[in-house]
Amino acid sequence: xxxxxxxxxxxxxxxxxxxxxxxxxxxxxxxxxxxxxxxxxxxxxxxxxxxxxxxxxxxxxxxxxxxxxxxxxxxxxxxxxxxxxxxxxxxxxxxxxxxxxxxxxxxxx
Numbered sequence: 001x002x003x004x005x006x007x008x009x010x011x012x013x014x015x016x017x018x019x020x021x022x023x024x025x026x027x028x029x030x031x032x033x034x035x036x037x038x039x040x041x042x043x044x045x046x047x048x049x050x051x052x053x054x055x056x057x058x059x060x061x062x063x064x065x066x067x068x069x070x071x072x073x074x075x076x077x078x079x080x081x082x083x084x085x086x087x088x089x090x091x092x093x094x095x096x097x098x099x100x101x102x103x104x105x106x107x108x109x
Contacts, residue, residue, distance in 0.1 A: 004055065005053050005060065006059065006060065008063060014051070015081055018051040018078075020047075020050040020104070021077075022044065023074075023075070024037065026056060027056065032072075036091055043100075046097075049108050050104070071088060075088075077103065084103055
């Protein structure tokens with residue numbers, strides 16, 4: 001189960017306290033979000049150094065403005081506070097895995 005961040009301050013701290021951080025931004029009534037989440041959780045097991053958290057965009061409304069989010073789900077990977085990967089709505093897990101692997105190899109080795 002992915003830990004949930006409850007405020008924009010928690011989101012900012014999480015991104016800056018972890019060299020590799022991954023945000024899964026969702027909404028309660030999003031069927032795509034709920035279907036994709038278990039697959040993303042499984043995928044991320046391959047990358048133990050990447051810290052993963054989820055955010056409910058209805059609870060943390062500032063998230064939309066902070067990251068220019070217009071629809072969900074949004075998957076964001078940060079490396080040292082900088083956004084490197086952004087996947088929105090329709091996510092192709094095999095392509096996401098390739099992108100993450102490239103960054104992960106450069107960072108972790």
